[in-house]
Amino acid sequence: MVYLPPPHLASETRPSYGETYARILATHRRSPTTSASSVIILVAPDVDALCAAQMLAELFKQDDVMYRIIPVSGHAELEHMKDELATYSDLHTLILLNMGSILELPSPDWFGDFDPRLTVHVIDSSRPQNLPNLFGGGENGERIIVWDDGGAEHLQEERKAWEALTYEPEPDSDEDESDFGSEEDEESPEEDEDEEAYEGGSPSGRKRRSLGEGDSSRKRRRLERRSARMSRELRAEYSARIGKHYMSGTWHGQSASGTIYILATVLERVDNDLLWLAILGLTYDYSTSRISRDDYDKYHSIYYDEVARLNPPPPASAAADYDFKPQNPDDTSVYASDELRFTMFRHWNLYDAMYHSYYVASKLGIWKERGKKRLTGLLAKMGFSIPETQQPYSHMAKDLKLSLRHKLDQIAPEYGLVELSYPSFTRCYGYRSLPLSAADAVEAVSALLDVAGGVRMEIEVEGARNGGEWFGGGHVWNGGRQGRRRDEERENIPPGGAASVVKTSNALATIDGKEDGDGAELQWWVKNFWTAFDALNDIVRLREALPLSMALHRAIMRQGSSIIDKHDIRTLRGHRVVVLSQGPDLALFAHPGVLSRLALWLVEALRDRLQGTQVAFSRSKRKSLPLVLACMNEKEGTYIVVGVMGALDFGDVRKNEFGLAFLDARERCNARTRHGSFDTSVLEIQKDDLKVFLETLCERH
């Protein structure tokens, strides 16, 4: 077997996470050529993978394993990285986080030609998984180990289909099918168990791990008889099943950080830090609509028990006012709390938090004047006057804070805001800082990942609104302490080299967004990754990043409301299309991460206003809200296109079928496209091909 069942499904013959981890350690310790490049972790650029990488790094550090973390932004870069990895002779473990699940890794395109000592571990939350990865056997296939969350157990049918199709030759056309059809049916039930235990010996003669000669010869004869009779119908049925597996769209399973947390539990080395990172991964998945509310609740209850196990119970007073206070200077415990759906409401004022939250925005129709009035009306009904709501949360009156939740429960249902809070967690940081909730931490880290560098972001200084103290609304975000470090580099200019150094530092000065070509482009992306990675455990940097996240929300809000105001949404045969070609924030939205957020915002905003439709290329009959968002990247002359499949109910997710639809449409209209990230529903297309592409996307086929 090359997929790992989770520990609760493991048995003696089926090793699970713990044993595989022990294998990694053993290989590392025993191999004579172990060096710093023996264990390499490739990480995709999302918060979940980041958390998983940090957790894995922590576990490796405790076991004295030398590892390297390399960020990879997309498939193209993965190929590039693969070529480079082929030259590392001492590499024996490769771990892919949140990537590679859909790629056929045993094939020669990827890792098929690598050294047989290399094992590739795939810890990926995206589904569907590639069947050769899961079920491919033999020396080549067994190097690929997929850490599964139990979902693969349900793929037995697909497994049968895949094995039948891969290992059986083409059926002969002049076989008498009807005669042997009934015999085949009798034989097939008992063959099923045999097939599971016996992965090979097919007449095609591939090199296989054999399970004993005596048995194999008898089974081979039976298999030969059976294979010769595999009818066309059966083949068609198998192909259809496999097709269904791949083409029903992309969705997500257990988060990568959740998988690593389970590993840590098996090793009995969990502590608050690992638990917090796992919580962040889960919250990220939920807040970006990768998993549905039900899945979130399922994982949440597990983490809730863990929090109760590892932390002292919160003091009774905390439950009353939801504001946890650290009990002592070193208190770094995690508490369960209810999170309101107002984005970062503890960090800016109440009005802004409600204004910028997806949920409230959609229900109240915030982008119109009428909606804004409704919001102020709601706040007034709750007893908050306008100046009070403009106060930063930390300066808000104490009794207002205490009564906030209570009043919300009472009054908000009138406006249709019913599910305002969801259960989540908060972490205390002793006396160094106020407690930070999981949702806020995720916002901060993902803002760092998306826009810490590479784009000019103006953030607001607290209290500087309406003129404020210094007449300035804000300042350019310069990465907090990091920005200051950049100035020091100018001191070290060698004499005579001043001109060239200045030019390089200008190229690297990503604050102004003046990237010149791909070299600098990669730079800013990698820098963002490491900035976010460092901030994961550092409360000071997280807090510094919160204003950045707020600026991002503001930009999304501006753009989103202008789109809706201008009625820019066209409906093309069942799905909505928005093309952004001008606007103040165009450079900002040319980044796939930010564009995806905007798409999610639009889906949320329009959920109640537009009817669900059935998309032309969709295979399911369920209605959903498909949305295609395209934004122009002026510098490169391309459009970044993002496709999102929104669900009709809040808290539900649909499988995203845009990945396949995009590929399909591209084939048909020969557009020049490029996939920039691991998400197949995001691609980059040449300016001129956009129109044709969008039209082919919605043709029925």
Add this chain to the structure above:
Amino acid sequence: MALPPPLRTSVTPAELELIACEQLVDIIPLVAMERTAFISGAYGPLRPPAKCKVPIWMATNLKLKKKCHIVPPDWLNVDFLQDRLTRETSQPEFSELPFRFAEVAKVILDVASDDISNPEKVRSLLQDIREARQAKSRDGVSKLDHSELSLPNLCAMEINEIRPFFVRSMGVLTQLVRQPDPGRMDQME
């Protein structure tokens, strides 16, 4: 490191900490290990959950990798330190404390504060004790006499602090005592 001139020739606190880490401390290991030979001696075997005595440097290393729990020494708790603090503040002499208490306490509080009960109180008590003893040494230094050579119950860090000044001033004082002022002898005649 830029130290003031008097301290440049003496031992630094970090070095004192290193020396103090040779002391043995009790741990509750979480992993098993055979009796292994190190440069300073052979330690082990580690058989969880039985306690074992290992040097502090090894205990720190294991603790950082989450492979053991450190059992704080019996003087590192609130009651003992509170008692010593009251003695410090009530009596003019230095109270009795383990010789390298400051270094050991620092290391254990840094690495294993979750193994100590009430670590903040312990930290504040240690701070108070240090301040009380520092006040006493300051007074003592002003009363230096060429024949006063016994300083009971002074601890390693404190000795290190006074050492440069003490050595030089004792040297000068002895010289002064051996050669009384020639001017005065003339006057007496």
